Amino acid sequence: MQFLESVGMALRSLISNKLRSILTLIGVIIGVMTVIAVVSIIAGMNKYVASQISSLGSTTFFVDKFGIIMSDEEYLKALKRKDLNLLDMEAIKERCPLCWKVGARAVAFRKVKFRDKYLSDIAIVGATANITEISSIEVGSGRYPSEFENDHNRRVVLIGWEIADNLFPDKDPLDKDLKIGNHYFRIVGVAKKRGTFLGQNQDDFVVIPITTFNKLFGTRRFMSVFVKVENFGSMQEAQDQVRLVLRARRHVPYDKPDDFSIMTSDTFMDLYRTFTSTAFLVMIGVSSIALVVGGIVIMNIMLVSVTERTREIGIRKAVGAKKKNILWQFLIEAVTLAVVGGLIGVSLGSLIAKIIAATTPLPAAIEAWSVITGLIIATSVGLFFGIFPAMKAAKLDPIACLRYE
Amino acid sequence: MLIKTENLWKVYEIGNEKVQVQALRGVDLDVKKGEYLAIMGPSGSGKSTLMNLIGCLDTPTQGKYYLNSRLVSQMNDDELAFIRNKEIGFVFQTFNLLPRATALHNVELPLIYNGTESKERLEKARKALKMVDLEDRVTHKPNELSGGERQRVAIARAIVNNPSLILADEPTGNLDTVTGADIMKLFDRLHTDGNTVIIVTHEPDIAKYADRVVHIRDGMIEKDERLK
Numbered sequence: 001m002q003f004l005e006s007v008g009m010a011l012r013s014l015i016s017n018k019l020r021s022i023l024t025l026i027g028v029i030i031g032v033m034t035v036i037a038v039v040s041i042i043a044g045m046n047k048y049v050a051s052q053i054s055s056l057g058s059t060t061f062f063v064d065k066f067g068i069i070m071s072d073e074e075y076l077k078a079l080k081r082k083d084l085n086l087l088d089m090e091a092i093k094e095r096c097p098l099c100w101k102v103g104a105r106a107v108a109f110r111k112v113k114f115r116d117k118y119l120s121d122i123a124i125v126g127a128t129a130n131i132t133e134i135s136s137i138e139v140g141s142g143r144y145p146s147e148f149e150n151d152h153n154r155r156v157v158l159i160g161w162e163i164a165d166n167l168f169p170d171k172d173p174l175d176k177d178l179k180i181g182n183h184y185f186r187i188v189g190v191a192k193k194r195g196t197f198l199g200q201n202q203d204d205f206v207v208i209p210i211t212t213f214n215k216l217f218g219t220r221r222f223m224s225v226f227v228k229v230e231n232f233g234s235m236q237e238a239q240d241q242v243r244l245v246l247r248a249r250r251h252v253p254y255d256k257p258d259d260f261s262i263m264t265s266d267t268f269m270d271l272y273r274t275f276t277s278t279a280f281l282v283m284i285g286v287s288s289i290a291l292v293v294g295g296i297v298i299m300n301i302m303l304v305s306v307t308e309r310t311r312e313i314g315i316r317k318a319v320g321a322k323k324k325n326i327l328w329q330f331l332i333e334a335v336t337l338a339v340v341g342g343l344i345g346v347s348l349g350s351l352i353a354k355i356i357a358a359t360t361p362l363p364a365a366i367e368a369w370s371v372i373t374g375l376i377i378a379t380s381v382g383l384f385f386g387i388f389p390a391m392k393a394a395k396l397d398p399i400a401c402l403r404y405e
Numbered sequence: 406m407l408i409k410t411e412n413l414w415k416v417y418e419i420g421n422e423k424v425q426v427q428a429l430r431g432v433d434l435d436v437k438k439g440e441y442l443a444i445m446g447p448s449g450s451g452k453s454t455l456m457n458l459i460g461c462l463d464t465p466t467q468g469k470y471y472l473n474s475r476l477v478s479q480m481n482d483d484e485l486a487f488i489r490n491k492e493i494g495f496v497f498q499t500f501n502l503l504p505r506a507t508a509l510h511n512v513e514l515p516l517i518y519n520g521t522e523s524k525e526r527l528e529k530a531r532k533a534l535k536m537v538d539l540e541d542r543v544t545h546k547p548n549e550l551s552g553g554e555r556q557r558v559a560i561a562r563a564i565v566n567n568p569s570l571i572l573a574d575e576p577t578g579n580l581d582t583v584t585g586a587d588i589m590k591l592f593d594r595l596h597t598d599g600n601t602v603i604i605v606t607h608e609p610d611i612a613k614y615a616d617r618v619v620h621i622r623d624g625m626i627e628k629d630e631r632l633k
Contacts, residue, residue, distance in 0.1 A: 005517070012505075311501065312503055312504075315501045315502070318460075318462065319489065320489050320490020321518050322482075322483045322486045322487070324483075325518060398462050399457050399462050402462075402497065402501060
């Protein structure tokens with residue numbers, strides 16, 4: 001009962017003192033708003049990256065000569081390693097029974113041209129036909145280069161949405177001949193639009209058979225092999241088998257480390273986390289500063305309120321209020337203030353996150369937990385900054401309070 | 406015996422130069438249940454200090470105070486708050502009502518702090534307001550009431566919890582003579598109903614309503630006279 005009364009009292013004084021309330025709450029509102037907006041954007045990015053990585057699947061791993069390079073030294077060291085080639089892929093396919101699907105992909109950058117229109121620096125992806133097993137690229141019309149076309153070095157291509165949009169604005173690109181570098185390719189498929197991520201266009205690519213790629217754009221390209229296993233349980237064993245096959249083929253002495261890397265979706269997720277977690281913490285930390293300021297404003301107003309209501313405190317004490325009754329009354333008021341600010345902040349923050357997601361390349365995801373966290377933070381701010389004024393009120397001497405003018 | 410004090414001393418230290426002010430210097434006072442007592446004295450005589458001690462708002466520097474044969478002079482703040490809630494109904498010169506609360510809410514305030522259920526609380530508060538003839542002012546706020554009405558709300562608040570003692574500090578000090586007389590008649594009625602009433606005042610006209618007058622001067626009881 002006392003609780004409801006205190007909440008009601010806080011709300012009443014909020015409503016009856018509009019300007020003061022807005023000034024009191026603005027700090028908490030801005031604080032919670034920024035935190036929610038930042039957290040929503042971070043959550044959006046995490047969700048996007050996680051969905052991209054998980055589209056690779058937990059049953060897929062990759063092998064290449066570089067692995068994840070964190071320094072120049074590592075890069076120079078990795079550069080000296082032998083390239084992986086299609087024969088390595090074939091060997092894995094043959095001698096790793098747990099490897100269910102084995103494929104490879106390689107990338108080069110070239111100009112693509114149709115009649116007088118062209119685009120530069122387009123990612124030319126050479127891939128085995130089973131790239132569809134791990135690719136998040138969806139086909140809009142037509143198809144991927146087939147296995148047959150792969151076996152016979154056919155010059156066929158699946159083009160990204162951007163290519164179709166720019167080079168074939170008013171006609172169907174299917175069955176047209178696209179010039180990639182110096183060679184003509186028959187267009188057999190057009191991919192669906194994928195949009196941008198962090199301002200990065202994701203539609204400026206073409207996919208061709210890897211055999212054709214090797215022939216026309218060089219075999220010594222950076223190539224990675226992907227392996228899909230039938231179920232997650234055999235991931236580790238399959239990786240061990242691949243390791244054995246490759247070490248033997250590449251003549252790695254038993255006491256030397258691998259001269260290639262095996263990466264799973266976890267590897268990529270870890271990498272993403274390594275790069276972003278510190279930045280995210282700093283972002284949240286910086287946006288929390290506003291919350292501290294907001295809390296101090298609430299503390300200040302509560303101190304004023306305690307002074308203004310000294311007589312009220314005296315009356316309450318005279319009729320039997322204990323210290324804890326007074327303490328709770330003022331604490332609940334502070335928390336109510338902060339929670340009201342928090343609610344407004346959460347709404348505004350979500351709105352801002354949506355606006356940012358709609359107008360900039362950043363994605364955003366407003367999730368229940370971030371809203372709840374926002375409110376918990378607001379409550380904590382109220383508790384933390386309300387406890388001092390409340391304790392001050394609770395300790396007041398009833399006689400002095402009753403005489404206070 | 407409702408109130409029994411033994412050699413009550415109250416010494417204040419003013420400032421940091423340890424200037425001591427002896428507000429009470431050994432007061433022995435006995436008050437029986439059902440008595441109507443006035444404590445009289447000029448300002449600075451120590452009567453307010455005595456009232457604060459009797460009202461359990463403060464503790465003596467020395468001496469013992471038994472209220473309802475319970476030793477309250479050594480209790481801590483929260484125990485005193487409990488005693489104030491249960492045993493004492495205050496009426497102040499300046500009314501001391503919560504300005505933003507209705508008459509009803511002001512009257513139910515003591516009941517909030519002893520955990521009475523909300524339904525019972527409202528019932529008791531209405532009954533108390535009826536006893537002071539304010540049943541039609543229940544939803545009024547203090548600034549919508551006259552001085553006399555405010556003081557009657559304060560009296561309703563003082564009696565709502567059935568205290569052993571009604572303690573009034575200059576209850577007519579802020580009222581005109583006619584309204585003051587009304588309020589004093591109300592105290593008479595409360596006394597007739599069996600309540601113990603103590604009124605602290607410096608006005609002889611007010612003190613003569615009581616059955617017994619205790620005169621305080623320089624922190625000591627100067628005279629203890631029975632009028633009726």
